[in-house]
Amino acid sequence: MTTALDRRDRPAARAPFAHRGRWRSMADSPVWPRAALAIGLAAIVLSYVPILWLALMSFSERPFSGLPWPLTVDWYREMAADRRWPGPMGLSLALAGAVAVICMVVATAVGRGIMRLRRPGGVLALAVVPLFVPGLTIGAALFLFFRSYLDLRLGVWSMLIGHIVWALPFALLLVVVMLSRFDRRLVEAAADLGASPRRIFLDIELPILRPAVVGAGLFGFLLSFTELMRSIFLRGTATSMPVFQWAQSSDHQSYVPISFALSTIILAVTLPVLGAFFWILFRGMEGPRR
Amino acid sequence: MIRLRAAYHELAAGGWPVMLFVAAWTVLVVTPLALMLVYSLFRTQGFATDFTPGLETWRTFFDSGRWQVVVRTVRIGLTVTVVVMAISLPFAIWLAKGCRSASIRAALVTLITIPFFLDVASRTIVWRTLLGSEGAVNTLLGLVGIPPQAWLLYSEFAVHFGMVLVYFPTMVLPIMLVLTLIDDDLLEASGDLGASRWQTFTDVLLPLALPGVAAGVVFTMVPAMADVVVPQIMGGFNVNMLGNSVDAALDALKYPMAAALSSFVIAVLLVLLGLLALVLRRVGAGAALFRALDA
Numbered sequence: 001m002t003t004a005l006d007r008r009d010r011p012a013a014r015a016p017f018a019h020r021g022r023w024r025s026m027a028d029s030p031v032w033p034r035a036a037l038a039i040g041l042a043a044i045v046l047s048y049v050p051i052l053w054l055a056l057m058s059f060s061e062r063p064f065s066g067l068p069w070p071l072t073v074d075w076y077r078e079m080a081a082d083r084r085w086p087g088p089m090g091l092s093l094a095l096a097g098a099v100a101v102i103c104m105v106v107a108t109a110v111g112r113g114i115m116r117l118r119r120p121g122g123v124l125a126l127a128v129v130p131l132f133v134p135g136l137t138i139g140a141a142l143f144l145f146f147r148s149y150l151d152l153r154l155g156v157w158s159m160l161i162g163h164i165v166w167a168l169p170f171a172l173l174l175v176v177v178m179l180s181r182f183d184r185r186l187v188e189a190a191a192d193l194g195a196s197p198r199r200i201f202l203d204i205e206l207p208i209l210r211p212a213v214v215g216a217g218l219f220g221f222l223l224s225f226t227e228l229m230r231s232i233f234l235r236g237t238a239t240s241m242p243v244f245q246w247a248q249s250s251d252h253q254s255y256v257p258i259s260f261a262l263s264t265i266i267l268a269v270t271l272p273v274l275g276a277f278f279w280i281l282f283r284g285m286e287g288p289r290r
Numbered sequence: 291m292i293r294l295r296a297a298y299h300e301l302a303a304g305g306w307p308v309m310l311f312v313a314a315w316t317v318l319v320v321t322p323l324a325l326m327l328v329y330s331l332f333r334t335q336g337f338a339t340d341f342t343p344g345l346e347t348w349r350t351f352f353d354s355g356r357w358q359v360v361v362r363t364v365r366i367g368l369t370v371t372v373v374v375m376a377i378s379l380p381f382a383i384w385l386a387k388g389c390r391s392a393s394i395r396a397a398l399v400t401l402i403t404i405p406f407f408l409d410v411a412s413r414t415i416v417w418r419t420l421l422g423s424e425g426a427v428n429t430l431l432g433l434v435g436i437p438p439q440a441w442l443l444y445s446e447f448a449v450h451f452g453m454v455l456v457y458f459p460t461m462v463l464p465i466m467l468v469l470t471l472i473d474d475d476l477l478e479a480s481g482d483l484g485a486s487r488w489q490t491f492t493d494v495l496l497p498l499a500l501p502g503v504a505a506g507v508v509f510t511m512v513p514a515m516a517d518v519v520v521p522q523i524m525g526g527f528n529v530n531m532l533g534n535s536v537d538a539a540l541d542a543l544k545y546p547m548a549a550a551l552s553s554f555v556i557a558v559l560l561v562l563l564g565l566l567a568l569v570l571r572r573v574g575a576g577a578a579l580f581r582a583l584d585a
Contacts (some may be wrong), residue, residue, distance in 0.1 A: 032380065033388045040381030043458045044398070047405045050416035053426070057419060064419050067429060110311045113304035123304070123312060129319050132508065132559070134516030136533050137326075137552045138319070140540065144329050145322035148339065148545060165318055226409040229518065233540065242409045249415040249523060263412040274404050282396040 051267060058260040079258040079265075085244060091156065092241035096225040099163045103171035103220030104213050111175030111212075112205070115182075124176065128169050135229030138165065143233040154236030162230035167223040171216030178212035211281075218277065241266075323556075330550035339545055347546040351554070356535060363532040364558060366446070367515040370453045374510055377454070378461040379503070383495070385462070386469035387477070399466070406459040414452050414523045418443060444526035452524040453514055460509035468502025469495075500570055507566060516555050 057063040061072045079085070114120045114127075130138060142162055146152045182205075190200045206213075228242040235243060248259045301309050331343040389395045405413065420426045421442040428438040441447055472495070480490040518533035532555050539548035 033384050036380030036384040036388070039377050040384065040398075040462070043377055043381070043455065044401050047455050047458065048401075050413050050420065051405065051408070053420055054413070054416045057416070064422070064424070067426070106307070106311070109307035110304075113308035113311075117300060117304045117308070119300065123301070123308060126312065126315055126320075129315070132512055132563075133319075133323065134512055134533070134555060134559075136516040136518055136536055137555055138323070140536055140548055140552045141322040141326040142318070143540070144326055144545060144549060148329070149325055161318060222407040226407055228409065228411060229516075232537075242411065245409060246411045246519070249411050259412070266412075267408065270408070271404065274407060275400060278400040278403050279396060282399050283392070 054260055055264045055267065058264040063260055075258050075261040079261045082258055085241075085258075085262060088239045088241045088244040091238060092225055095156070095160060095163060095240060096221045098160060099167050099224035100217040100221040102164055103167050104217040106168060107171035107175045107216045108209065108213055111172055111179055114172075114176060115179045120176075127172050130165050131169050135166065135227075136233075138162070139230040139233035142230070146234070154234055156236075156238050158234040158236065159231050159238060159240065162234040163224040163227050166227060166230060167220040170219050170223065174212045174215045174219070175209065178209055182208060215281075222274075326549045327553045330546055330553050332546045332549075334544045334546055347550050351547065351550050356551075359530055359532055359535055360554070360558070362529070363515060363555075364562075366449060366453070366521075366529075366531060367511055368562075370450060370457060370514050371507060371511045373450070373454050374457050374461045375503070375506070378458060378465060378506065379499075382462050382465035382469055382502075383499075386466050386472075387474070387495075399463070402459045402462055410456055410519050411523065414456070414520055417448070417452060417524060421448060443524065444528050446525070446529050448524040449521050449529045449531075452520040453517060456517075456520060457510040457514055460513075461506040464505035464509065465499060465502040468505075469499050472498050504566065504570055508563065511562065512559060515559055 056068050058075055059071045059073065060068045061070045061074070063075070110127075114123055117123060133141075139162060142158065142165075143154070146158050147154055152158070186204055186208075187200055190204055195203070226242055227240075228246055231240050231243050232246070239247075245259055245263070301312060330347055331345070333340050333342075333344060333346045385395055385398060389398075418425070422428070423438045423440060423443070425443070427442060431437075431439065476494060476498070477490055480494045481487075485493065515531075516533045516536075517531060518537050521529050521531045521534055532551060536548050536551045536555070539545075539551060
C-alpha cells in the first residue's frame, strides 16, 4: 500500500500525476487548514459576540452589569416613549434612500460612459481617490472647504455630499466590473436589427446590468445608513442615527440604555435582509452546482 | 493647452455624464483635499483663523509633543494591519481553495460581510459591558477566583482587539475574491512539476494573490490609521490616536491644526502605501513571468 508520505517523497519519479488534486486534498490533510479555519471562525464568532450580547442586554434591568438577569422590557417601553431618536432615524432613512437612488442612477450613467473611453484608467483612478482617504480626513477637508472657504451653512445637503463621495466609488466599481464582462456584440447586433438606443439600453443593457445596479443601490443605502465620520463634521445641526448613537456612547456617564434597545431593533430588521441578500448573491457567484 | 484639449476630447467620448462626474469629483474631492493642505499654513488667533500663510501651525505641531500620538498611531495601525493579515490570509486561502462545500463557503462569507455594514459605535460600545471591571468576562473570572483584570478595557490591548475585529472583513474579502479567480490547475501543475507545498504557496499562490492582499491592506490600514471611534470607546482617553487629535482640534475651533493633522495622516498613509507598492513590485517580479507563461 502506498501511503501519502511515500508519494510525497518521490513525486515525479513514480507517477507524474500521482498527486494531481493534492492541493484540493489539503483541505482534509495536515494541520494548517484546520488552524486557518479555527482562527477565522474565532474571529467571526468574536464579531458576533457583541451583537448577540447587545440584544441580550437590551432586556436586562442592569445593562452594564456582567449578568443579563433580572430581565425586563422597560428599555423598550422607554424607547417607545422617547422623542429624541425618531428624528435622526427618519433623517438616516431618507439620506440612505437618496444616496441609494443617486448611486444607482449616477453609477450606471457614468459607468457606461467610462467604458466608452479609450483609456478609462485616469477617470477610474480619480473616482477611487475617496477610498484611499480616511473618512475623518475627507470629512475635515469638506468641512473646511464648505464652512471656512465658502462660508456656507452646513446641514443635510453637506451630509448628503459626504455620503455620496463615500458610496459612489463602490457603486461605480460594481457597475464598471459588470460592464467589462459585457459582450458588446449584443448591442451591435441589436443596433443592426434596427433597435433604437433607448430600446437597446432598456431591453439589453439594463437587464444584464441589473445585479450591479441593485448592488450599487444596496451598498449606497448601507454605507450611508452606517456612516459616522463624515457626518460628524458635515452635519451642521442635523443629526443622523449613527451620530445620535455616537453621542450617546461618547457620554458614558449619562449613557441611556435605550440605545441598546434601539440597536437591537435596527439589527432585527437589517440582519435578515442582509443575510438573505448576501446568501443569494454568494450562492449565485458559486455558479451551478456540480 | 494642447494636452488639455486632448484630455477634453478623450473625456467627451464618454459623454456628458463622465464630464460632469470628473467636474464634480474635482470640486468635491480634489479641491477640498488640496485646500486643506493650504489651510494648514494659516494659524489660529484667539478663536479665529488668521489667513496669513506661514509655518507656525506646523511648528506647533512638531513642538507640542504630538509626536507621541503620531508614533502610537503608526504603531497601532501597522500592528492591527499585520495581525489582521495573519488571521485573514490563511482563512481566505482556506475559504477559496480548501472549502469544498459551496453552501458552507457562502454561509461564512455572508457572516463575514454582515457586521461590516453595522454602525461601528453600537457594536464596539458593547465590549465595555463585556470587558469592563464589572463586565461579563471579569464576573466569570471572579467566579473561578481570579481577581478582575484591568487591562482588558481602556488599554492598548482593548484598542487593538476592537480594531482587529472591525477590520477583519475588509481584509478577508478582497484576498478571497482574488484567490477564487486563480485556476486550480495552476496550483496542481506546480505540484506536478515537483514543487513542494511551501514552494507552491510562496512561488505561485502568494504572487497571484498579491492584488487582493494589496487591496486588503488599503481597506484596513487607511481607516485604521484615522480611526476615532474604536480608540475612544475601547481606549477611554488613555489611547488617543491622530484621529482623536483631529477631532479635538476641530472641537476647539483650531482649524489650521486640524488641517495640519489631517494632511499629516495622508502623508503617513502615502509613505506606507508607497513602501507597500515597492515591496509588491519586488515580490511581484516573479509573478509577471508566471502570468506571461500562463497567457
